Amino acid sequence: MHTGDQLSLTAAHLAVRTLGPATVPSPLAGGLLDRRDTVHYVAETDRVLLDDTLDMAARRRVPTSELPAFEPGGPRLRLFFEPESTRAGVVTCGGLCPGLNNVVRGLVLELYGHYGVTSVTGFRNGYRGLTRAGAKDSLTLTPEGVRGINSQGGTVLGTSRGGQDTVEMVDTLTQRAIDVLFVVGGDGTLRGAQEIADEADRRGIPLAVVGIPKTIDNDIPWIDHSFGFQTAFSRAAESIRAAHTEASSIPDGVGLIKLMGRHSGFIAAYASLASEDVDMVLVPEVPVTLEGEQGLLAHVDRVLDRQGHAVVVVAEGAGQDLFTERPTARDASGNVRLHDIGGLLRERITDHTAAGGRSISLRYVDPGYAIRSVPANPFDSVYCTRLAQAAVHAAMAGRTATVVGRWHGRFVHLPIALATGSRNQVDPSGDLWLSVLESTGQPVPAGRPPTSDARSDLSSEPPGR
Numbered sequence: 001m002h003t004g005d006q007l008s009l010t011a012a013h014l015a016v017r018t019l020g021p022a023t024v025p026s027p028l029a030g031g032l033l034d035r036r037d038t039v040h041y042v043a044e045t046d047r048v049l050l051d052d053t054l055d056m057a058a059r060r061r062v063p064t065s066e067l068p069a070f071e072p073g074g075p076r077l078r079l080f081f082e083p084e085s086t087r088a089g090v091v092t093c094g095g096l097c098p099g100l101n102n103v104v105r106g107l108v109l110e111l112y113g114h115y116g117v118t119s120v121t122g123f124r125n126g127y128r129g130l131t132r133a134g135a136k137d138s139l140t141l142t143p144e145g146v147r148g149i150n151s152q153g154g155t156v157l158g159t160s161r162g163g164q165d166t167v168e169m170v171d172t173l174t175q176r177a178i179d180v181l182f183v184v185g186g187d188g189t190l191r192g193a194q195e196i197a198d199e200a201d202r203r204g205i206p207l208a209v210v211g212i213p214k215t216i217d218n219d220i221p222w223i224d225h226s227f228g229f230q231t232a233f234s235r236a237a238e239s240i241r242a243a244h245t246e247a248s249s250i251p252d253g254v255g256l257i258k259l260m261g262r263h264s265g266f267i268a269a270y271a272s273l274a275s276e277d278v279d280m281v282l283v284p285e286v287p288v289t290l291e292g293e294q295g296l297l298a299h300v301d302r303v304l305d306r307q308g309h310a311v312v313v314v315a316e317g318a319g320q321d322l323f324t325e326r327p328t329a330r331d332a333s334g335n336v337r338l339h340d341i342g343g344l345l346r347e348r349i350t351d352h353t354a355a356g357g358r359s360i361s362l363r364y365v366d367p368g369y370a371i372r373s374v375p376a377n378p379f380d381s382v383y384c385t386r387l388a389q390a391a392v393h394a395a396m397a398g399r400t401a402t403v404v405g406r407w408h409g410r411f412v413h414l415p416i417a418l419a420t421g422s423r424n425q426v427d428p429s430g431d432l433w434l435s436v437l438e439s440t441g442q443p444v445p446a447g448r449p450p451t452s453d454a455r456s457d458l459s460s461e462p463p464g465r
């Protein structure tokens, strides 16, 4: 995120919605009273500051008590819901992401094990599972039923893209007498969750809707990172290593790796940094220049001259303006179907080097879905479990239209509107991109301003699910 975006946020932007007073003693209260702070190390009445530098805080020119801050995540002494009579629902939506099953398992174990909630319904295949027809396929989730699912990729609940009629979904939840709904998904899914919470509110139904942000692209703002991202970029780094091995084993070998990342190039940036063998990274946030001394093609020439092989990593959303036609088709989530930048680069690098009299061997690697269909790595497994626990604590305490996340290492509650109001992107003037430039030694063409959200035709897409 850019510093300017952060400075525009006030305390009001960070306030989360609550269904009503929490009056029910928590079954966890005994353990909590023994601690000065909560198990997540921040007392319930404390706040987690948005700004973590003195300069940023000072620039706001407000008293310390008015600094924008998040409500901490973690268990509360008093709950809104009576655990024994609480009925919970879980739905996973959108594209696959490592850790979905860990979140499902974490929710079920926390609900049953710590709160004594004994009714947990899994709605199948994303928001379709909340329609009249889809709800027939729902299943009962139990601790026994979720045993071992965290070693599998994907989601045991199934998933789908696209929204469904909000009124119909709230009808289903009402008929099932669901009190708390956990929604695991990306920005479009979370917008849908907000609509469900708003519709329940209009009907006067005390429904807690709590989101757990999911995206391998890491494009949800105001959280340190989304779950599954680390696993996905680690898997992507393996593909880069394979391409590098291929390219460096033959004369004039070129490894070209295309990675997911529609609007945000975090996977490409992190996987490349992890690999240390990449000579150029192209991300959607930075314009792609092919021609000229500072362009990709001349850089590949120079790298081949110097070391005999070259490795280029491209995020799928990079360089879309190199195509004459603007992409118009959209998927069920409302996402623009992108042009194939990998194919274009493959052609241009091959043609350019051939025209220069060099016969390269180009190894094209597109790991595609393989980076997101794998089980979560140990780091993400821990993160997913803890996010799920934080989500249960938030819901039982009556938070709604709320997302759980981690900010500067601490679990916090965010209003859904904040998490869906902007997009996390690689800042072309930020320290991550600087690290990439330092690591690759790639040229920085002058005169082309960063694209970021200036690619209005792509960024003003309708809410996807």
Ligand code: F6P
Residues within 6 Å of the ligand: 094, 095, 096, 186, 215, 216, 217, 260, 261, 262, 316, 331, 372
């Ligand atoms: O949104 C996450 C993501 O993994 C993107 O990086 C990618 O463009 C998209 O999903 C592809 O998913 P699907 O083919 O399921 O639409």
